[in-house]
Amino acid sequence: xxxxxxxxxxxxxxxxxxxxxxxxxxxxxxxxxxxxxxxxxxxxxxxxxxxxxxxxxxxxxxxxxxxxxxxxxxxxxxxxxxxxxxxxxxxxxxxxxxxxxxxxxxxxxxxxxxxxxx
Amino acid sequence: xxxxxxxxxxxxxxxxxxxxxxxxxxxxxxxxxxxxxxxxxxxxxxxxxxxxxxxxxxxxxxxxxxxxxxxxxxxxxxxxxxxxxxxxxxxxxxxxxxxxxxxxxxxxxxxx
Numbered sequence: 001x002x003x004x005x006x007x008x009x010x011x012x013x014x015x016x017x018x019x020x021x022x023x024x025x026x027x028x029x030x031x032x033x034x035x036x037x038x039x040x041x042x043x044x045x046x047x048x049x050x051x052x053x054x055x056x057x058x059x060x061x062x063x064x065x066x067x068x069x070x071x072x073x074x075x076x077x078x079x080x081x082x083x084x085x086x087x088x089x090x091x092x093x094x095x096x097x098x099x100x101x102x103x104x105x106x107x108x109x110x111x112x113x114x115x116x117x118x
Numbered sequence: 119x120x121x122x123x124x125x126x127x128x129x130x131x132x133x134x135x136x137x138x139x140x141x142x143x144x145x146x147x148x149x150x151x152x153x154x155x156x157x158x159x160x161x162x163x164x165x166x167x168x169x170x171x172x173x174x175x176x177x178x179x180x181x182x183x184x185x186x187x188x189x190x191x192x193x194x195x196x197x198x199x200x201x202x203x204x205x206x207x208x209x210x211x212x213x214x215x216x217x218x219x220x221x222x223x224x225x226x227x228x229x230x
Contacts, residue, residue, distance in 0.1 A: 004160075006216075032216060033192050043206060043223045044161070049216070097216065106151060107218060109160035 002029045003027055004096050006110035013084055014118055021079045021113045029074040030096035034083030034107060035067070038091045084117045091115075121145055122209055124221030132230055134196050139224045141207035142189045148210045150190045151218070152181055155204040164192075197228045 003026040013019050023033055031052050036044040048069050049057045049061040066088075077078035077096075081088055091114055095107040123142045131137055141150070149168045153161035165174050167183035167190060174181045178201075180193040190209075194201055204225050208218040 006160075034217070043220045043224065046217060046220075091158075096158075106163060106166055108163060109153070111160045112158065114158065 002106075002108040003097065003116045004094065004108050004110040006113050008113060009111060010116075012116045012118065015085050017082055017083045018080055019084055019115060021081075021092055021094075021115075023077045023079070023096070023110050025096040025108075028096070028098055030098065031074060032097045033071060033077040034095045035069060035077075035079050036093045036095070038093060038094065038112075040091075044093060047079075049077040072096055081115065084115070086117045089115055089117045121204040121211065121219040122207055124207055124224055124225060127222065129224060129226045131197055131226075133198055133228055133230050135184060135224065135228075137194050137197055139192045139205050139207075139226070141191065141209075141221050143209065143219075144188065145209075145211050146187050146188075147219075150183060150187075150207060150209040152175070152190070153206040153208065153229055155223075156202075158208075161206055185208050197226075198228055199228050202226060202228050 004026045007022045011019055032088040035047045037047050038044050046059050047062045050069045050071040052071045052074050058064045071077040091112050093112040095109045097107050124174045125140050129137055149166055151166045152164045155161040165181045170185045170187045174207045178195045204223045206223045207221040
């Protein structure tokens with residue numbers, strides 16, 4: 001149980017285009033999902049917290065108009081990188097927190113999406 | 119600055135040796151989780167500890183949560199090449215509103 005999927009697993013796009021990444025909890029409902037960014041050989045950096053049915057909460061320094069997050073259902077959150085530039089190239093990972101039954105606030109991570117902007 | 123200080127940053131050992139990774143903080147955590155991540159993949163949850171002084175074992179991996187819930191350690195006995203990966207500790211501070219605080223990670227390489 002507690003499986004999270006991401007799509008696509010990798011994407012290459014031209015500078016100026018927008019890219020949408022999907023994050024799905026496959027066998028559980030998640031009221032909260034998190035989006036992280038990870039650079040090579042570094043830890044995860046939280047970008048935003050996505051709550052079902054409400055606006056996302058962004059971390060300091062993360063542009064909300066650049067990284068659009070939508071959490072339309074209890075099993076799906078999307079991250080859209082708008083007008084992507086080479087500096088947006090990174091490994092993007094989502095995680096989902098169990099809606100109920102987890103008093104430990106465990107998060108389960110997706111496999112990540114490698115974004116390369118040319 | 120990182121709330122959770124993880125050490126060492128890098129460990130390279132021979133198969134069969136033991137290793138310990140540390141995670142320290144001046145803050146108290148409601149819970150602390152350990153993850154292992156392989157290149158190009160997302161982190162995989164290994165264990166969650168919630169009680170001060172708690173010790174959990176997962177085959178050759180032993181996890182300990184400090185009495186004051188400010189630190190934790192991961193000990194691997196008789197490491198194998200399959201243990202190679204990036205180990206991440208992540209704690210939930212009481213004030214974080216659900217946001218995990220990650221350590222910088224420890225890259226472990228086990229050579230045959």
